[in-house]
Amino acid sequence: MLVVIINTMLPMILSITTFFSTLIGGLFAYKNSDQLHRILGYTAGVILGVFAFGIIPEIFKAINAQNVSSTWPMLALVVGFLTFHIIEKSILIHNAQEEDYGEHHHPHVGVASALALSGHSFLDGVGIGLGFQVSNSIGIAVAIAVIAHDFSDGINTVGLMLVHKNNRSKTLTLLFIDAIAPILGVLSTLFFHFSEKALIIYLGFFAGFLLYIGASEILPEAHSKHSSYVTIAMTVLGVVFMFVVTRFI
Numbered sequence: 001m002l003v004v005i006i007n008t009m010l011p012m013i014l015s016i017t018t019f020f021s022t023l024i025g026g027l028f029a030y031k032n033s034d035q036l037h038r039i040l041g042y043t044a045g046v047i048l049g050v051f052a053f054g055i056i057p058e059i060f061k062a063i064n065a066q067n068v069s070s071t072w073p074m075l076a077l078v079v080g081f082l083t084f085h086i087i088e089k090s091i092l093i094h095n096a097q098e099e100d101y102g103e104h105h106h107p108h109v110g111v112a113s114a115l116a117l118s119g120h121s122f123l124d125g126v127g128i129g130l131g132f133q134v135s136n137s138i139g140i141a142v143a144i145a146v147i148a149h150d151f152s153d154g155i156n157t158v159g160l161m162l163v164h165k166n167n168r169s170k171t172l173t174l175l176f177i178d179a180i181a182p183i184l185g186v187l188s189t190l191f192f193h194f195s196e197k198a199l200i201i202y203l204g205f206f207a208g209f210l211l212y213i214g215a216s217e218i219l220p221e222a223h224s225k226h227s228s229y230v231t232i233a234m235t236v237l238g239v240v241f242m243f244v245v246t247r248f249i
């Protein structure tokens, strides 16, 4: 009984942590310090670590146990990477076109982009919930990756809203929506269960999604103002941290 309670509580507790991670990131975004870029560098390292030492080994373990081909989860990985790449760049292209028409800084563009980001945060929560359906260790590994990068989701939400000239209360509302989205994502996974094989494919998809966020979103953002050896060192530290953590979970 106690195990059952812990098993259902743990994903919830971790998703509540993502809530604060997003919120703190968002509030941090109001002041743009050097500290911020170091944290983002560290986050990119954590995500690379979760990818390489947490999720990929788990996929291959499941492939061997289920005796299935590696083709499908690896295809799912590429689809996960490209899906988020295409969504993100489409929003950018769309925004650029709006600006071409002379509609500079329309607040609704900021709201739409921030809502798209909340949709992604909902998937973060689904990732945690389904991770726990595979095993506790993979659930915890996914949750660490989500908690770490939700900090940057918070920063991006506030950044998108402010760049499009939204006021403070609207910005904080969208930040709150983005912060609550992973909790709703975890809750949604209580209502559906995937087969073992579907979970392997989902893990591949989520790995691709994480790799994209870490390597193509957060790492460039960490170096967007200026590059420093401290930021690079923080990334290496993030990878080492996850290597050590995944030895114990």
Ligand SMILES: [Zn+2]
Binding pocket: 120, 121, 124, 149, 150, 153
């Ligand atoms: Zn996220």
